[in-house]
Amino acid sequence: MRRTVSVGTTLAAAALVVAGPVSPAAAAAGDEGGHGWVPAPQTPYEMPAGVRCDFPIRVEAVVDDVRMLVLEEYPDGSPRREMYEGDLLTKVTNTATGVSTLVDAGGSAMVEHFTDGSMTWYVTGPVLFGFGENAGTLPRGVWQIDGQFKVEFTPVPGSPTYYKTLTMVHGTTHNVCTDLD
Known part of the structure; x- marks a missing residue:
């Protein structure tokens, strides 16, 4: 199984394409704040019909060894750059029919957080x-994206959601909803 991370209701994804230099000592010891690698469990979630798929779904981790490392913080202690890695096998279920599929979300990611609330994920998938x-x-869906890519999350004004730009x-890319129809 590959290294992994996922994105849940708010976010989740992961990959190991670093957009800046990280020394081996810093990676081993954690960021300058000394946080080190910590578990980053994925929260199960449900979505009603029409939000991601034409039917209601449940997404939950079956294997979840995801961990996170803060590489750099803002002066207020909030994360500026983080790494995610670890095995993640996700079960996606059509809750109307009970049909489910297992999805390898085994990638790694470096995430950059910006002061305006936007984020950029540099990913080696699948996630x-x-x-x-x-x-x-x-298009609308639950997408397994595999390869090397970045996803930019831009806050939608007046909404808790993000516009996602995949490069x-x-x-x-594969829409998992088509496996559950």
């Missing part, structure tokens, strides 16, 4: 991302 209707560069270096 799992949800896209809403007209809320990103992929593929190389790889594939």
Whole structure:
């Protein structure tokens, strides 16, 4: 199984393409705040019909060894750059029919947080991302994205959601909703 991370209701994804230099000593010891690697469990969630798929779904981890390392913090202690890695096998279920599938979300990611609330994820997949209707560069769905890519999360004004812009270096996309219909 590959290294992994996922994205849940709010966010989740992961990959190990670092957008800046990280010394081996810093990676081993953690960031300058001394946090080190910590578990980053993925929270199960449900979505009603029409939000991601045409039917209601439940997404939950079956294997979840995801961990996170803060690489850099803002002066207020909030994360500026984080790494995610670890095995993650996710079960996606059509709750109307009970049909389910297992999805390898085994990638790694470096995440940059910006002061305006936006984020950029530099990913080596596979990982799992949800896209809403007209809320990103992929159609509505639960997408397993594999390869090397970045996803930019731009806050939607007046909403708790993000517009997601996927930029593929190389790889594939697959809408998991089609496996559950």
